[in-house]
Amino acid sequence: MDKNGNVYEKTVLEPNDEIGEEDPEMLKKEMKLNDFFTLGWYTVLIMVVMKLISLNMIGNAFYMMFASAAPKIVSCGSHNFSTAADITESCKMLKEVLKTENCMPEFSYQFKSINVEWNYYCESTKIVKSSITYQMLGLLIGALVFGQVSDNYGRKKALLFTMTFNNVFILASSYATNLVNFTILRFFVNVFNAGCIVVLPIFALEVLPPKHRYWINNIVGGAPIVIISAGIAYLCHDWITYARIISFLGSIATISCCFLSESPRFLIQKGRMVEAKKVIQRICKIDRRKFDETMIDAVLDKENRAFLERQSKTKKYTLLHLFYTPNLTRYALSIGLTFFMTSMLTYALMFNLENIAGSIYMNLVLTGVVRYIAGGFMSLLEIKCPKVGRKTIHFGVLFVASICLMTFFVVQVLGLQAQYALLLRVMALIIMGFIAQIFLIASICATELFPTAIRNLSFSFGQFLNRIGVIMSPQVFFLTEIWHPLPYLAMFSLAVFNMLFFQINVKETKNNPLGDHMPGPEESWCGRRKSKNRPDISNPFDENSKNLIEKDVV
Structure with missing residues (x-):
């Protein structure tokens, strides 16, 4: 309602609306912090920085695929x-x-790897593959450390710190003279690369406009970056140049990160309201939007009070609460197994890509193309078909992957690799392209299956097992020493087991509201045991209930 008594039908302020034309008091009550993040020049700046950082992160993730390629x-x-x-x-x-x-x-060789440089070939390549396992331990440590650093000191500071040392160790690794030094330096590369992987999505989530997060993340990361990384590796052609180019691009990303402001949400949570106000003012200035100081003050005050109220009511939860009830236990195990299986399959095939027919560069490019097509098709199917939900996509993707893995196994058993080289190449590209959708499904289900209080814990648990899968993936093809087709049989068995376990233990969550409350004590493991021991007084034929009723009557 305005000053003249006219009633407006509009009750929600759209992001592009001019602030201050309606009743200021009404707008103050309706405005939220998200309304200040709109699609503008500051979003473009964030996208550029995200692109550069993602190029560095994915370049590091794929680096050992090229650097450990056997001649x-x-x-x-x-x-x-x-x-x-x-x-x-x-x-x-x-x-x-x-x-x-x-x-x-x-x-x-297609790429001059450390195998070529230091004469690791045939059976001695196992030493290089084992070194990847030790390198990947850094991902586990970095993920555990820098999530906490980000929460304590800020998203921007954590990004600058991890990116800086990431670039230093990448550059240093290019000067390694033996495998031991190289492995140690790459271990620290992965520690700081894991920090970037943990911090960047949180930072982006907090500063990007809510309506545009999905398509921005699709454009900035994922398949396009995979294709660009393959192109860079092709131009570099050797492990030393490739490491130095990644470090150079990472340095540009680090410098560009300096032009971003700290996340206003982080500043509000730390009670630094003056700094949060200055950040929003800067965003408005870059976007050339009007800055209403009284409106900002009102929204920041409301956000701060809401945060303090949540903090006072919040109970401390641990990973054990993921297993508080039978249902939560089944969900946690399903999500964890899915992350573990997906990362193991993806990286095992990736680190063995030199054994697939065709150019290693073109194979990676085609993987990115298949991933892009699969993502678009699955997204369209999920939107247009109400019956296609999380479980349907999970089953469909793993069903396709299982067929491809069984094809690999049969061809290996029959010894027809040369005759069916093209078919195996197509199968490998389909697996690596489609399996990426399982990461997305697992992340969404980790959000939708668990109540608010333990939602972050569920995702953290999944990511922990995800990194365990990455660490173990180089060991998969060591099974060839027992029987040459065994790695594919093992991966097929794991995919089928996960496909069935997920279907049996996870409920469909599509279009269901997110849960806000933890289950009550009666739903816990202990509560259910007690309820089983209680007599059923509704059953007159139960001897225990008869005695109980008689006592009550007396």
Whole structure:
């Protein structure tokens, strides 16, 4: 209602509305902090910085796929191995030759990896693959440390710190002279890269306009960055140049991060209201929008009071509360297993991509293309078909992946790798492209299945098992020592088990409201046991209930 008594039908302020034209008191009550984040020049600045940081993060994630690529043996003395179906077969041929004569093997490679640089080939490549496991331990430590650093000291400071040291250790790793030094330096690269992976999504979530978060994240990260990373690796052609280019691009990202402001939400939670006000004022200035000081003060005061009220009512929850009830236990195990299985399959295939037919660069580009197409198709299907929910997509993707893995297994058992090289290449690209959707489904379900109080804990638990899967993934193809097709049988079994376990234990959450309250004590494991021991007084044939009723009557 305005000063003349006219009633307005509009009750919610849209982001692009001019502030101050309606009743100021009414607007103060309706305005929320999200209303100050609109699609403008500041959002463009955030997108540029996110793009640069994502390029650095994904470049690091794919770095060892190229840096540990095993060379193919083409000949040894007068013996030619060009007819070998893959690297494994050429190694077998070399082993037979070396039994009778002493010759120096000659190699061919698409990317000059550390294997080529330091003569790790055939059986000795296992040492390099094992070093990846030790490197990946850094992801686990970094994720645990920098989430807390971000909450204590701020998103921007945490990003600047992790990006700076990330670039330092990437650059240092390019000067390594042996595998031990290289592994130690890459361990620290992953510690700080994990910090970026943890902090950037939180920072983006807090400063991007709510209506535009999904498409911005799709444009900034994911498939486009994968394709760009493949192009950079192709141009670099060796592990030293590739590391230095990633470090250079990371330095640009670090400098560009300096132009961003701290997250206003973080400042409000820390009670730094004056700084939060200055940040919003700067955002409005960059976007060339009107800055209403009294409106900002009212909204900030309301946000601060709401935060303090939530803090006073918040109970301390731990990871044990994820297993408080039978239902929560089933959900937690399903989400955790899904993250673990997906990361193990993805990285196991990625670190073994040199054994797939075709160019290693083009394979990565095609993986990005398939991932982009799969994401668009699944998103459209989920929007247009009401019956297609989280469980349907999870089942469908893993069903496709299982068929592809079984194809790999059958071809390996029959020894027809050379004849079906193109088919295996297509199968590998489909798995790596489609399986990325499982990460998204697991993240959404971790949000939708658990009540507000333990929602972050559920996601953290999933991410913990995600990193365990990454750490163990290089070991998957060591199973070839037992039986050559065994890695694919193991991955097939894991995919099928996860597919069935998820379908049985997880309820569909599409279009369901998020839960706000923890289950009561009667739903807990202990509460259910007690209820089982209680007599059923509604059953007149229960002897215990008869005695209880008689006592009550007396």
